[in-house]
Amino acid sequence: MASRSDSVGGGGRETGGLADPDSPERSAPHGADRPDPDTDPGRGRRIAIDVGSVRIGVASSDPDGILATPVETVPRAKSSRRDGGLAPDIFRIAEIVREYEAVEVIVGLPRTLRGEKGTAATIATAFAEQLQAAVSPVPIRLSDERLTTVSAARALRDSGVRARGQRQVIDQAAAVSILQGWLDERSAVLRSVEAVRAESAGESAGSAHASSEDDA
Numbered sequence: 001m002a003s004r005s006d007s008v009g010g011g012g013r014e015t016g017g018l019a020d021p022d023s024p025e026r027s028a029p030h031g032a033d034r035p036d037p038d039t040d041p042g043r044g045r046r047i048a049i050d051v052g053s054v055r056i057g058v059a060s061s062d063p064d065g066i067l068a069t070p071v072e073t074v075p076r077a078k079s080s081r082r083d084g085g086l087a088p089d090i091f092r093i094a095e096i097v098r099e100y101e102a103v104e105v106i107v108g109l110p111r112t113l114r115g116e117k118g119t120a121a122t123i124a125t126a127f128a129e130q131l132q133a134a135v136s137p138v139p140i141r142l143s144d145e146r147l148t149t150v151s152a153a154r155a156l157r158d159s160g161v162r163a164r165g166q167r168q169v170i171d172q173a174a175a176v177s178i179l180q181g182w183l184d185e186r187s188a189v190l191r192s193v194e195a196v197r198a199e200s201a202g203e204s205a206g207s208a209h210a211s212s213e214d215d216a
Contacts, residue, residue: 031117031125032109033141035186037193041139044103047096048179049131050145050171051107051124052076056089057171059179060100065186068179070172071096086134090127094134102138105131108145108178145178 046065050057058071077087086094097105107128110120125142132140 031121031142032144035182035189037190039139040186040190041103045100046104046106046179046183047071047093047100047102048106048143048175048182049093049108050174050178051127052171053120053123055168055171056093056127057168057173057175058093058096059172059175060096060102061179061183065183068176068183070169070176073168073171087130090130090134093131097135097138102135105135105138105140106143106179106182107131107140108174109142110145141182143178143182145174145181 043063043065045063046061046068048059048061048068054076056074056076058074059068060071061068074089074092077089079087085091096102107124109117109124111117128140128142
């Protein structure tokens with residue numbers, strides 16, 4: 001398990017590990033997170049999950065955070081354990097997080113076509129909250145996954161894989177899509193930050209050089 005101490009979501013206030021959905025500090029609407037250099041855990045594997053009512057698709061990235069690949073499909077637990085222990089689905093995903101030494105977990109947050117939060121999003125958020133308690137201090141992010149499962153099914157169909165009997169494959173493909181989107185956006189954000197820093201450093205060096213010439 002990664003030894004991070006700042007279990008946060010996005011750039012919002014901490015609320016049991018997940019960022020406060022009502023926090024004005026969020027960079028994305030409706031409670032979704034976006035990659036943020038200030039809370040980015042750095043190099044390491046990421047795990048993404050696509051939470052469904054029957055199955056949970058799981059994907060992982062390489063340590064450099066470049067490519068997302070499928071891991072497995074975890075059956076949803078019908079109910080929580082009566083003894084207060086972890087539900088089987090939470091337990092298995094927590095195991096995966098430990099096995100992969102993940103530094104961050106991305107949970108898909110389903111949206112309606114209008115970008116509104118529906119039942120599926122409520123289920124995903126509740127699952128993320130339960131998972132956070134099991135994997136803390138590894139941070140959990142909620143990522144907008146509108147149409148991810150539909151896109152995954154279409155991509156598999158176009159590649160010759162029929163949806164019937166392949167739901168587990170589609171669930172994993174949806175998780176891959178969620179994670180790849182996060183990785184791509186994270187890479188773009190970090191490159192942008194580096195470019196700004198390089199430009200600022202260049203300007204500072206230029207100012208220092210001009211100052212030294214003036215003194216001469």
